[in-house]
Amino acid sequence: MPQADTMTGVLAPVVTPFTADLAVDSERLVRHCRWLAAQGCGLAVFGTNSEANSLTIEEREAVLDRLVEAGLNSRIMMPGTGCCALPDTVRLIRHAVAKGVGGVLVLPPFYYKNVSDEGLYRSYSEVIERVGDARLRLYLYHFPQMSAVPLSLDLIGRLLRAYPGTVVGIKDSSGDRANLEAILAAFPGFGVFSGTESLLLATMRAGGAGCISATANVNPAPIRELFLHWRSPGAETMQADLAELRGIVQKYPMIAAMKAMIAHYAGDDGWNRVRPPLVELPAADADALLAELARHNFEMPGIGG
Amino acid sequence: MPQADTMTGVLAPVVTPFTADLAVDSERLVRHCRWLAAQGCGLAVFGTNSEANSLTIEEREAVLDRLVEAGLNSRIMMPGTGCCALPDTVRLIRHAVAKGVGGVLVLPPFYYKNVSDEGLYRSYSEVIERVGDARLRLYLYHFPQMSAVPLSLDLIGRLLRAYPGTVVGIKDSSGDRANLEAILAAFPGFGVFSGTESLLLATMRAGGAGCISATANVNPAPIRELFLHWRSPGAETMQADLAELRGIVQKYPMIAAMKAMIAHYAGDDGWNRVRPPLVELPAADADALLAELARHNFEMPGIGG
Numbered sequence: 001m002p003q004a005d006t007m008t009g010v011l012a013p014v015v016t017p018f019t020a021d022l023a024v025d026s027e028r029l030v031r032h033c034r035w036l037a038a039q040g041c042g043l044a045v046f047g048t049n050s051e052a053n054s055l056t057i058e059e060r061e062a063v064l065d066r067l068v069e070a071g072l073n074s075r076i077m078m079p080g081t082g083c084c085a086l087p088d089t090v091r092l093i094r095h096a097v098a099k100g101v102g103g104v105l106v107l108p109p110f111y112y113k114n115v116s117d118e119g120l121y122r123s124y125s126e127v128i129e130r131v132g133d134a135r136l137r138l139y140l141y142h143f144p145q146m147s148a149v150p151l152s153l154d155l156i157g158r159l160l161r162a163y164p165g166t167v168v169g170i171k172d173s174s175g176d177r178a179n180l181e182a183i184l185a186a187f188p189g190f191g192v193f194s195g196t197e198s199l200l201l202a203t204m205r206a207g208g209a210g211c212i213s214a215t216a217n218v219n220p221a222p223i224r225e226l227f228l229h230w231r232s233p234g235a236e237t238m239q240a241d242l243a244e245l246r247g248i249v250q251k252y253p254m255i256a257a258m259k260a261m262i263a264h265y266a267g268d269d270g271w272n273r274v275r276p277p278l279v280e281l282p283a284a285d286a287d288a289l290l291a292e293l294a295r296h297n298f299e300m301p302g303i304g305g
Numbered sequence: 306m307p308q309a310d311t312m313t314g315v316l317a318p319v320v321t322p323f324t325a326d327l328a329v330d331s332e333r334l335v336r337h338c339r340w341l342a343a344q345g346c347g348l349a350v351f352g353t354n355s356e357a358n359s360l361t362i363e364e365r366e367a368v369l370d371r372l373v374e375a376g377l378n379s380r381i382m383m384p385g386t387g388c389c390a391l392p393d394t395v396r397l398i399r400h401a402v403a404k405g406v407g408g409v410l411v412l413p414p415f416y417y418k419n420v421s422d423e424g425l426y427r428s429y430s431e432v433i434e435r436v437g438d439a440r441l442r443l444y445l446y447h448f449p450q451m452s453a454v455p456l457s458l459d460l461i462g463r464l465l466r467a468y469p470g471t472v473v474g475i476k477d478s479s480g481d482r483a484n485l486e487a488i489l490a491a492f493p494g495f496g497v498f499s500g501t502e503s504l505l506l507a508t509m510r511a512g513g514a515g516c517i518s519a520t521a522n523v524n525p526a527p528i529r530e531l532f533l534h535w536r537s538p539g540a541e542t543m544q545a546d547l548a549e550l551r552g553i554v555q556k557y558p559m560i561a562a563m564k565a566m567i568a569h570y571a572g573d574d575g576w577n578r579v580r581p582p583l584v585e586l587p588a589a590d591a592d593a594l595l596a597e598l599a600r601h602n603f604e605m606p607g608i609g610g
Contacts, residue, residue, distance in 0.1 A: 022391075053389040053416035084358040084389075086327075086580060108582065110416065111358035113451055115582040123581035146418055148453055275391060276428035277413065277420040
C-alpha cells in the first residue's frame with residue numbers, strides 16, 4: 001500500500017483541446033476536467049496523452065492556473081513536469097507545488113539516448129534539490145517506448161533512498177507486467193501506477209496505487225469501479241471488459257482516437273484538433289471506431305454537459 | 306552545388322560550457338566561438354553536441370544575443386531551433402532570423418514517435434508559415450539515432466516543393482552514406498551537410514555543402530582543409546586521417562570527450578562540466594583519451610587564448 005499522504009486511484013492524462021488557431025482551449029479543458037473529476041477521476045494533466053510536450057512552459061503554467069481558478073481541486077492533480085531542460089522542469093514543479101497539486105509526474109530528460117543511471121540520478125536529484133520544497137511529491141515516469149529513456153530498478157532504489165517521502169511513486173507505462181511487479185516487490189509501499197487499466201487488477205493485487213491511463217479520458221467510471229472493487233468476485237470480468245474497450249480504441253492512434261470520441265459523444269467537432277506533429281483521426285477511421293463502440297453500447301454519460 | 310545564397314563549409318555544433326552552478330558560461334563560449342571562427346569554421350550553435358535541448362528557450366536567446374554582441378558574425382551561424390513545442394520553434398527561429406543568421410537547423414518535434422510524414426510536414430509547414438520571413442533559410446535535421454524521428458525522402462521532397470528558397474538543406478546525422486547520396490541524387494543542389502567529417506569527401510563528391518560535425522569543435526582546421534581541397538590528389542589521405550582522429554574521440558561519449566579535450570588543451574578545467582543527464586568524462590577515460598591523442602601528435606593550436 002502506498003504511504004498515507006500520497007495519491008491513489010484512477011487518473012486521466014487529460015487530453016488537451018485546441019482552438020482553431022491551435023491555441024490551448026482552456027474552457028473546453030475545464031469542462032472536460034470537471035466531467036472527469038465528477039466521476040472520481042484524478043487529473044494527470046500534461047501527460048503524454050495531453051500533448052504536453054507540444055505545449056510551451058508558459059502555456060502549461062497558464063493552463064494550470066486556469067484550472068485552479070475554475071475551482072478544480074488541485075489535490076487530485078498530478079501534472080506532468082518533466083522537460084529536456086533541467087531549469088524548465090524545476091520551474092514547472094515549483095509552480096505546480098505552489099498550486100497545491102497532489103503530486104507531479106516527471107519524465108526523465110528525453111532528448112539524449114543511452115544516458116547513464118548516474119546522469120539520470122543527477123538529473124532528478126538536481127531537480128529535487130533546486131525545488132527544495134517539503135510539499136513536493138514526485139512520481140517518476142517510466143515510458144521507454146516514447147521517451148526512449150528507461151528508468152532502471154537500481155535508479156529507482158537510489159532515488160527512493162536519497163529522497164524518501166519526496167520520491168513517492170512511479171507511473172510505469174511500459175505495459176510490462178513483470179517490470180511493474182518487480183518494482184512493487186523491490187519497493188513495497190511505493191506508489192506504483194500502471195500506465196494502462198489493462199494491468200489495473202494486477203497492479204492492485206501487487207500492492208500498487210492505481211492507474212494513469214489514456215482511456216480514463218473516455219471511460220473513467222468503469223475503470224474507477226475496478227479500482228474500488230478489485231477484491232470483489234466480479235473483478236476479473238470487470239478487468240476483461242476494460243481491456244476489451246481499450247483494445248478497440250487502441251487500434252487507432254490513441255490521442256486522435258480519444259479526441260474523436262469526445263467530439264462525437266459531446267457533439268463538439270472542435271475537440272478533434274491536435275497539434276502537429278500529430279494529425280486528427282481520418283474520418284473513415286473515426287466512423288469505424290464509433291461504429292464499433294456503438295456495437296459495444298459504449299457511452300460517455302454526461303459528457304455533452 | 307547548393308544555391309548561391311546558402312551556407313557551405315564546415316560547421317561545429319559548438320559545445321556549451323557551464324559555470325560551477327550549471328548556468329551557461331557565455332564568456333567561455335564566446336572565446337571558443339572566436340577560436341573556431343578564426344579557423345574558418347561555421348557556428349552551428351545549439352546543436353545536439355551543444356546540449357541545446359538541456360537549455361531553456363530563454364537561455365538560447367540570451368546566448369545568441371551575447372555572441373552577436375561580442376562581434377561574432379551571425380552569417381556563419383546556423384543555430385539549432387527545433388523544439389518539441391511548435392510555438393517554441395517559431396519563437397527561436399524568429400529571434401535567430403532577426404539576428405541575421407545564415408540559416409537555422411530544425412529538428413523535428415522529437416517526443417512523439419512513429420508520427421506520420423503528414424504530421425511532420427504540417428509541423429515544418431506551420432513553423433515556416435508562422436515565421437513568415439523571406440530571410441529564413443531552413444535546414445532540416447535528420448538524426449534518427451537521437452531524435453528517433455527520421456525524415457523521409459518523400460517528406461523532404463514535399464517541403465522543398467512547397468517552400469523553395471526557404472527549405473534549403475539538411476543535416477544528415479544518420480551516418481548512412483547511402484541515405485546522404487540518395488538525398489543528393491533526388492534533390493540536386495539541395496544543401497546537404499553530413500553529420501560527420503568521415504563522410505565529408507563522399508558528400509562533396511556527391512554535390513553536397515559540407516559537414517556539421519561534433520569533432521569540428523576540436524579539429525576544425527584539418528576538416529576545413531579537406532573541404533577546401535576535396536578535389537586534390539591528397540583528399541583520400543586527408544579523409545582517412547580525419548576518420549582516424551574521429552575514431553579516437555568516438556570511443557567515448559562525444560560531448561564529454563570533447564569538453565575534456567578543450568579543458569586539457571586550453572588548460573581550463575571548467576570546460577569539463579556538462580548538464581545532467583550527461584556526465585563528465587571519468588578521469589581514467591580522459592587520461593586514456595589524452596594519451597592516445599598525444600601519441601597521434603594531436604594539437605589544438607591557439608585554443609589556450
